[in-house]
Amino acid sequence: MVMSAASRQTDGIAVAAPPGPVPTRRQVRVPAAAFGAASVAGMVLVWWAISASGAVPRDLLPSPADVWAAATEILRDGYRGTTLWGNALSTLGRLGAGFGLAVLAGVPLGLWMGVNRAASAALDWIVQFMRPLPPLSYMILLILWLGTGNGSKAALLFLTAFPIIVAASAAGARGVKQQRIQVAHAMGARPAQVFRHVVLPSAAPMVLTGLQVALAAAFSTVVSAELLAATDGLGWMVISASQFLRNDVIVLCILVLGGLGVTLAWLMRVLDRRLVHWRGRD
Amino acid sequence: MPRALPSWAIAGLSAALLLALWIGVTSGGLVRDLFLPGPRDLWDGLTELVQEGYKGRSILEHMGMSLLRVGAGFLTGAAVGTLLGLGMGFAPRLDAAASPFIEFLRPLPQLAYLVLLIVWLGIGESSKITMLFLAALPVAAVAARDGVRNVPSARLQTARALGASDWQVLRHVVLPSALPEVLIGARLAAGIVYGTLIAAEIIAGSNGIGWMIMDAGRFLRSDYVFAGIAMIGLAGIAIDRILVWVERRVVHWAGR
Numbered sequence: 434m435v436m437s438a439a440s441r442q443t444d445g446i447a448v449a450a451p452p453g454p455v456p457t458r459r460q461v462r463v464p465a466a467a468f469g470a471a472s473v474a475g476m477v478l479v480w481w482a483i484s485a486s487g488a489v490p491r492d493l494l495p496s497p498a499d500v501w502a503a504a505t506e507i508l509r510d511g512y513r514g515t516t517l518w519g520n521a522l523s524t525l526g527r528l529g530a531g532f533g534l535a536v537l538a539g540v541p542l543g544l545w546m547g548v549n550r551a552a553s554a555a556l557d558w559i560v561q562f563m564r565p566l567p568p569l570s571y572m573i574l575l576i577l578w579l580g581t582g583n584g585s586k587a588a589l590l591f592l593t594a595f596p597i598i599v600a601a602s603a604a605g606a607r608g609v610k611q612q613r614i615q616v617a618h619a620m621g622a623r624p625a626q627v628f629r630h631v632v633l634p635s636a637a638p639m640v641l642t643g644l645q646v647a648l649a650a651a652f653s654t655v656v657s658a659e660l661l662a663a664t665d666g667l668g669w670m671v672i673s674a675s676q677f678l679r680n681d682v683i684v685l686c687i688l689v690l691g692g693l694g695v696t697l698a699w700l701m702r703v704l705d706r707r708l709v710h711w712r713g714r715d
Numbered sequence: 716m717p718r719a720l721p722s723w724a725i726a727g728l729s730a731a732l733l734l735a736l737w738i739g740v741t742s743g744g745l746v747r748d749l750f751l752p753g754p755r756d757l758w759d760g761l762t763e764l765v766q767e768g769y770k771g772r773s774i775l776e777h778m779g780m781s782l783l784r785v786g787a788g789f790l791t792g793a794a795v796g797t798l799l800g801l802g803m804g805f806a807p808r809l810d811a812a813a814s815p816f817i818e819f820l821r822p823l824p825q826l827a828y829l830v831l832l833i834v835w836l837g838i839g840e841s842s843k844i845t846m847l848f849l850a851a852l853p854v855a856a857v858a859a860r861d862g863v864r865n866v867p868s869a870r871l872q873t874a875r876a877l878g879a880s881d882w883q884v885l886r887h888v889v890l891p892s893a894l895p896e897v898l899i900g901a902r903l904a905a906g907i908v909y910g911t912l913i914a915a916e917i918i919a920g921s922n923g924i925g926w927m928i929m930d931a932g933r934f935l936r937s938d939y940v941f942a943g944i945a946m947i948g949l950a951g952i953a954i955d956r957i958l959v960w961v962e963r964r965v966v967h968w969a970g971r
Contacts, residue, residue, distance in 0.1 A: 468811030476816070493835060554725035559733075565951035567910035569917050570925065570944050573932035577940075578750055649822055650910075656824035657914045668827065675830045683831050687823065694822025 495681035500688070503681035512682065513673065515665055521689065524666040527583060528655045531590020532648055538591075539598030539647075540640060546599065547606020548632060557603070560596045568593040568654045572661060581662040586655065593654045594647035601643020605636030638705075638712040645701045652694055667693075752938040760938030761945075769927050769939070778950060781912060781923040784840065785954070788847020789908045793901050795848070796855030800900075801893070803856065804863020805885075813856070821853040825911045826918060833919060843915055850911045851904040858900020862893030895966045902958040909951055924950070 477497055483489055484496035491499070507517050546553040572589050579585040609632050617627045659668025667686050674682035705712070720728075734754070740746045741753030748756055764774050803810040803817075825846055832842040866889050874888045916925025924947055931939035 465807060465811035468808050469815045472812035473815050550722065551720070551725050554722035555729035558726050558730070562948055562952070565906060565909075565955055566944070566948040567913035567925075567951065569910070569914040570928060570947050572917070573928055573940055574937070574944070577932065577935075577937060652822065653824040653826075653911075654914075657826045657918065660826050660830070660918050668824070671827050671830050675834065678834075680831065680834060683834075687827050687831065690827050691819045691823045694824070695818060698822050 492678060492680060495684055499681045500684050503679070503685050507682070507685070512670060515670070517670075517685075517689065520665055520667050520670050521693065524655055524659065524668065525693070527586050527658075527666065528590060528648075528651055530583075530587045531655070532594050532651045534587070535591045535594035535598055535647065535651075536644065539595045540602050543599040543602025543640070543643075544606045544632070544636060546603040547609075547636065548628070553603065553607075556599075560599050560603075563592070563596040564600055568650070569657050569661070572658055576662060586658050586663070589658050590651045590655055594651045597647040597650060598640075598643050601646070602636065602640045605639030605643075606632055608639065609635040634711065638709045641701075641705045641709055641712075645698070645705065648697060648701055649694075652697060656690065749935055749937055752941055756938045757941050760936070761942040764939060764942055770930070772922060774924075774927075774946070777922060777924045777927050778946065781916065781925060782950065784843055784847065784923070785905075785909050785912050788844045788912070789851050789905050791844075792848040792851025792908065793855040793904050796852035796904070797859045797897055797901070799852070800856035800859025800861075800897075801863055801889075803860040804893070805889075810860065817853045817856050820849060821857065825850045825907075826914055829915055829919065838919060838921070843912065846915060847908045847912055851908050854904040854907060855897070855900050858903070859893065859897050862896030862900075863889055865896065866892040891968070895962075898958075898962045898966060902955065902962065905954055905958055906951070909954055913947055 480494075481497050484491060484494050484499075495503070504517075511517075512520075542556070546556055568589060571592060572585070575585040575588050575592075579588060613631050613635065614627055617631045622630070655666070656668040656671075659666040660672045663669040667690055671683055671686045674680070674686065737751075738754060741748065741751055741756075752760065768774055769777060799813060799817075803813055828849065829842065829846045832845050836842040836845060870888050870892065871884060874884050879887070912923075913925040916923040917929045920926030920929070924943060928940045928943035928947070931937075931943065
């Protein structure tokens with residue numbers, strides 16, 4: 434590729450090539466954060482201008498001030514007998530339960546499938562079928578089996594995260610260089626030692642990538658499940674607010690959910706750097 | 716002992732075991748067919764769905780409607796997202812300005828903003844397709860941005876040293892190097908869009924394959940629910956396979 438691109442460029446010079454302008458795209462004098470802050474501020478300004486101009490009815494698009502008022506009102510008085518933090522905590526609690534179970538079951542199973550050919554052959558097709566299946570499609574069955582309570586939601590989140598985690602862990606363990614395993618064996622390591630000191634560290638970056646993807650998927654799913662059937666949680670708050678035409682509350686919930694999503698993704702990245710600081714240095 | 720068996724035989728054995736278990740618990744009356752229909756019931760339900768359709772529409776129509784929505788949302792979202800991402804990869808200022816929104820939108824549960832889109836655009840197609848557009852956009856944008864950023868700087872410098880203009884560098888160096896990541900992003904986005912649409916149809920649909928399983932569940936037709944889930948799964952796998960095929964055709968140089 435380099436070669437072909439290079440030869441074309443020499444042709445270009447031969448025909449007509451004024452030496453291009455000095456590349457300026459790497460020179461940023463204003464710090465990037467300032468651009469980010471300015472663009473967010475600009476967006477809020479546009480939002481405020483649209484709602485202040487009256488072009489869009491206020492009950493359709495609440496103004497930033499309306500959302501702020503809704504936030505202070507809900508923080509002070511709560512929302513229909515619940516609090517914002519309470520709802521956020523129930524959403525996170527469900528997420529934690531389902532995702533935690535999926536980690537506890539999925540990582541060991543995936544690693545085992547990665548090192549044991551028979552286990553992989555017996556189980557891999559099931560995981561491969563489950564993985565592209567939209568999780569909410571089995572929500573209906575889970576409600577039928579377990580009712581509309583927290584059991585069906587925890588099971589749903591487990592089933593959302595589990596195939597992703599198993600597939601990533603298996604791929605991580607499968608991808609360990611055979612050479613390393615053989616060297617460890619040759620140096621007299623027992624199978625448990627090989628697993629602990631060779632397979633686990635090599636597979637860990639992939640496992641953690643899987644956990645990040647799985648948590649993001651589970652976060653999206655928990656809100657969907659709460660929209661469908663719940664009596665608390667941020668998803669319930671959104672659907673309840675839509676029934677009472679409280680668009681200010683919906684926007685508030687979306688902002689809180691976005692903040693939570695960004696925070697969860699950030700926490701996973703921090704965890705990733707802490708746990709597998711050797712990532713990419715193979 | 717199992718070490719002597721080839722992998723396909725083990726997979727076959729485990730499938731047979733699962734099937735035997737399924738027949739065992741359903742025909743033995745251990746589980747009511749409301750909760751888990753037996754293979755026979757499921758087959759009957761499936762043929763009935765295929766022959767008679769569901770509530771006035773054939774099963775292909777329901778599936779087709781869902782896939783059209785997925786196609787419309789995915790293609791628009793991936794196209795705009797990729798262009799934005801390429802721009803972000805090139806221009807650090809655009810990157811800094813767009814990043815807060817992209818990073819906010821990416822982990823945001825899509826169904827939460829669907830509720831707002833329904834208030835604005837009505838319950839019809841436009842709210843769903845807008846949601847899918849917004850679901851695909853940040854995923855495609857991040858992939859394209861990272862694709863541009865990961866172009867080895869040696870290649871860029873070589874091209875520039877040889878006198879290539881910005882446009883030539885873009886066309887002959889950056890795009891070919893970034894394309895594999897762009898396509899991986901597209902595949903990821905397609906999976907997310909598909910899952911999101913099924914969820915949207917389940918929560919706020921009046922047709923489509925996701926709505927069908929929800930409606931069948933309401934009438935306790937669990938044979939239809941199971942058949943529908945199997946179809947949803949197969950269509951999901953098919954979408955993924957198609958994109959893998961496209962990926963192999965288009966970027967045959969990936970990894971070299």
